[in-house]
Amino acid sequence: MLPGEASPLARQPARPGGLPLRQRAAAVWRLLRPYWVSEDRWRARALLALVIGTDLLRTYVAVRVNYWQRDYWDALAAHDVNAFWQLMWVFLVIICFSSVFDTARIWFFQALEMRWRAWLTEVFVGRWLDGEAYYRIARGGGVDNPDQRIGEDLQIMASDSLRLSLGMLDSLVKLFSYSVIVWSLSGSLSFALGGVGIEIPGYMLWVAVLYALSGSLLLERIGHPLVRVDYHQQRCEAHFRYLMMRVRENAEQIAFYSGGRAESVRLRAAFLAVRENWRRIMDYTKRITLFHESYIEIGAFLPLLIIGPRYFAGEITLGAVQQLTLSFSRVRGALSWFIFAYKDLALLRSVFQRLLEFEAAMARREEGGIARVRGMRPGVLRVSALTLQRPDGTPLACIGDLELRPGERWLVRGHSGAGKSTLLRALAGLWPHGSGEIAMPPGRAMFLPQRSYLPVGSLRACLCYPSDEQWFGVGECLEVLDAAGLGGLAAELEVCDDWAGRLSPGEQQRLAFARLFLHKPDWVFLDESTASLDARNESRLYEALIRRLPGASVVSVGHRAGLERFHAHALEIGADGAACIRPRPEGAQGMNT
C-alpha cells in the first residue's frame, strides 16, 4: 500500500487518543522529556534559563509601567509640570530596556526552538529509516504521511510546547505581580447577608479569579471538539498534498493515459475533505471567538463597574483608578491564559496525538513466523520449511527446504503473482509473513528490483548508492558504467539531474548493474532486473556479471527463457503454490556453476 493511502480518510474526523488522561499525559511526557536530558541538555537549559530570565525582566518592566501610569495620571490631575517631565524621562529609560529585553527574548527563543526541532528531527528520521520502519509503514503501517509528521508536526511540537509553557509561566509571574497591586488597592467589600455583616478583603482579586475560572470551564465545554477537528484537518491537508506529489512524480505515466481529468477528480475530492472539515473548524472557531470576545469586553468593563463606588467615596485617587483597572485586566489576562491559548492548545494536542501514533508505528515489530538467523556454514544460504503468506495470513507459496552454496546461480520461476518477489523479500528480511527459517551467511548482499531507486543528485551518487560517492574513484565509476553499456554518460558523471525521470527504464536497469559491478557483493538477488532490456543487452549484462563477480551467488527472478543459460539451478513455484527444484535448465552448460 502506498504511504499516503495507508489509512484512507474517513469523512468523519477520527477520534485522537482513546487513552485515559493520565496515560496520555505520560505518553506526551515521553515525547517532551528526552531532549532535556540529551547530550544537548546544557545548552538547551541555558537557553531556556535566558528566555525565562528575559521574561521576568519584561514583567518587571511592565509592573514599573503600571506604577508609572499611576504617577502620570496623578501628576496630570495635580497639574504638576515638573513631575510630568520627570516621568517622560523615566518612560524613555523604560522603553530602552523594554526593547532590549524583547529582542533578546525572541533571539534566545528562536535559537532554542531550532535546536530542539533539529534534535527531534534527527531522532525521528533515524528511527524512521533504521530497521526498515519506513518500509513497514509504507506497506501499511497504519499511519499516514510520515513526511508531514517529521517535517511539520515536530516543528509545531517544539515551537508550541515552548511558547505555550513559557506563556503559562509568564502568566503565573504576571498573576503574582499584579495580584499584589490589585490586593493592596482594591480594599474590602462589606455587606450584610441574613443579618450577618460580611467583609471580603481584596474583593477585586476574587472577582478576577472567579471570572477567569468560570470562563475557562465554559470554554473547555464549548471548544473541546476542536482538538479532534484540528487533528482531522492535518490529515486531510497531508493527504491532499500527497496526491499532488504523486501527480508530480508520475507526470509522464499520467500524461500517457491522458489522466489529467481523472487526477483532477481525485484532487477535487481530496480538497473537498479539506474544505468540509474546515467548515467544522469555522463552526467551532465561531463559537470560541464569540465567547472569547464577549469575555474580553465584559472583562474590560468589570473593573470600571466595581471600582466606581470607592472612587466616588474618595478612597482612591484617579491615578490609582487607572492603575487598578490596568492591574485588574492583567490579573484577569494571566488567569485566562487557558482561554487565550485554547486554539493553540487544541492544535498542539492533535500534533502530540499524531507523533505518538507515528512513534508507536515505528516501534511496532511485524508479527511473522519467518525466522531469520545467522548461517552457521560459511557461504551457504539455507532455507528450511519455508512457507510464504500474505499479510492477512492466506497462503501464498510453499518453498520448503533449499540450500544455496557459494557461487551457485539460481533462477526462480513461476506465474505472475506466484510469490517470486515475495520470496526475495523474505530472503532480504523484509517479509515476515509465513513460517520456517532462513539462515543467511555472512557477506554482502545486494537486491536489485525491477526498477532501482535513484536518489536525487549526480549520476555518480546514483551509481554509488547506497554507498557514499566518495568511496569509489572516478576511474572505477567510468569503468563500470562502460561495462554496463552506459559509456555514453561518462561526461555527465558529476551532473546533477532528475536521473530517475531522465534515464529510460532499460538504462536505469543497466545503471543498477553498474552498481553491482562497483560494490561486488557476495550475494546478488535480481528481481526481473533485466525485464526492460532487449535480449542482447540482457545477455551482455549477465555475462559481465559472471565475469566480474565469478564467486558471487546469484538468485534471479525472471520469466524470459534467455535467462536459463546463466543459471545452473532453477526453482519453480507451481500454480498450487508448491515450489520444486527443476533439473539443470536447457542450454545452461558452460555458463554456470
Ligand SMILES: Nc1ncnc2c1ncn2[C@@H]1O[C@H](COP(=O)(O)OP(=O)(O)OP(=O)(O)O)[C@@H](O)[C@H]1O
Ligand atoms: N503488501 C502486500 N499486501 C497484500 N498482498 C500482497 C502484498 N505484497 C504482495 N502481495 C500479493 O502477494 C502475491 C505475490 O506477489 P509477488 O510480488 O511476490 O508476485 P510475483 O510472483 O513476483 O509476481 P510477478 O511475476 O507478477 O512480479 C500477489 O498476489 C500480491 O498481490
